Amino acid sequence: MPGSADSPARVLVSVPPRLREQFFPDPAALKALGEVRLLDDHRGLPEALPGAEVLVTSWGVPPLTAALLDRAPGLRLVAHTGATxxxxxxxELWARGIRVTQAGAAMARPVAEVALTFTLALLHQVHRFDHALRGGLPWEAAEQAPPRREILGCPIGVIGASRTGRAYLDLVRALGAEVTVADPYHDGAVELDELLSTSRIVAVHAPALPETRHLIGARELALMPDGAGLVNTARSWLVDEDALLAELRTGRLDAAIDVFDEEPLSVGHPFRALPNVLLTPHQAAGTDPGRARQGRLVIEEIARYAAGLPLEHEVTPELLGRMG
Incomplete structure (x- = not known):
């Protein structure tokens, strides 16, 4: 049975200290959940699990296998501070009646804002100017860039009307962009080829599923107009990185990328040297308000569980198959 005032939930928080401070800046909010135990390192999970009713997880937690779950026969809820x-x-979790929830909804806004930032930077060629000036080019040479554009009236294509995709759509529409969407589950969506061939900026927000592996490859990149830009704050899974690198080396397209096949991105990776590429180290969701919002969402879900109320962000086996 869920914890109550007489029998509080036993909560194990497997979140490293630095992240824990960001997710739960008010320690009292955690303590209000019940009997809370803090685990600083996921490697200690097998020894810490016995007696836990609720497990709060963060990135890097090991797979919750049958052998691991055998150590926590009373576990009833796993609440993840991230998205996927x-x-x-x-x-094995569902086979044992253990429920799962996650905080992805709290991450949509910051990722969408970074995607918007990328969009504006590519349209105004900020990345090329910055690269030229930092690279030591003379002022007159640094001034040279492809034609710049405004977001007002700009044709922007969005691949995937996910939570983040919808948040991005709201932002760019509010600034006057002309938007098309490619998503099999979205009303009014267009075919991917049409979107690619008619968009000045293509923003990728699709989930990482078997059918979306390298959704954007050499053929698709070739459909994009000269001077177009690709924005990827979703998953590197969606874009053939080798094909993108080959296209970017020609200078025909620009890109802004937050996610990579191999992370951390090596110091010598060719992306780093290209003037038509804007890079960030997989930090699109890492705002202080966003992280705190993720923690609040997890706390609220645990409170709903303890009160016997429906979870608002529950992950079912069917939903997992559609998640990135």
């Missing part, structure tokens, strides 16, 4: 739970959730 695919790296660690197994069918």
């Amino acid at each position: 739970v695919k790296p660690f959730v197994t069918a």
Whole structure:
């Protein structure tokens, strides 16, 4: 049975200290959940699990296998502070009646804002100017850039009307962009080829599913108009990185990228040297308000569980199959 005032939930928080401070800046909010135990390192999870009723997870937690779950026969809820739970959730959880929830909804806004930032930077060629000036080019040479554009009236294509995709859509529409969407589940969506061939900026927000592996490859990149830009704050899974690098080396397209096939991105990676590429180290969701919002969402879900109320962000086996 869920914890109550007489029998509070036993909560194990497997979140490293630095992240824990960001997710739960008010320690009292955690303590209000029940009997809370803090685990600083995921490697200690097997020894810490016995007696836990609720497990709060963060990135890097190991797969919750049958052998690990055998150590926590009373576990009833796993609450993830991030979005995707695919790296660690197994069918064994549902087989044992353990429920799963996650905080992805709290991450949509900051990621969408970074995607918007990328969009504006590519349209105004900020990345090229910055690269030229930092690279030591003379002022007159640094002034040279492809034609710049405004977002007002700009044709922008959005691949995937996910939570983040919808948040991005709201932002760019509010600034006057002309938007098309490619998503099999979105009303009014267009075909991917049409979107690619008619958009000045293409923003990728699709989930990482078997059918979306390298959704954007050499053929698709070739459909994009000269001077167009690709924005990817979603998953590197969606874009053929080798094909993108080959296209970018020609200078025909620009790109702004937050996610990579191999992270950390090596110091010598060719992306780093290209003037038509804007790079960030997989930090699109890492705002202080966003992280605190993720923590609040997790706390609220645990409170709903303890009160016997429906979870608002529950992950089911069916939903997991559609998640990135």
